[in-house]
Amino acid sequence: MSFILNDHQQLSLFDSLTFLSERKQKMLESSWAHQFSQEIFVNINEMLFAPLYSSSTNSRPNAPINVIVGA
Structure with missing residues (x-):
């Protein structure tokens, strides 16, 4: 697996938090x-x-480290 830094700061347009009630x-x-x-x-x-x-950039990208460590 190749290392790719996780950009976790920005929410996506379809993030489930935006659909939650107040x-x-x-x-x-x-x-x-x-x-x-x-x-x-x-x-x-x-x-x-x-x-x-x-x-190597030809290998599969990693799972986000902060997600793995935070689990």
Whole structure:
């Protein structure tokens, strides 16, 4: 697998959060998941894991490291 940095900061146009009701959005913002996302997930340094992957661009891209570590 080749290493590709995950650009996780931007939401997609079809992100499921935009379709939540205002009540459910507030519930999500007050949950542990929101804190985890804001404090831990975004601070996982993926570059620390880059040497574990192939430098060849012909190989399959990696799964996002912050998703794997944060799971």
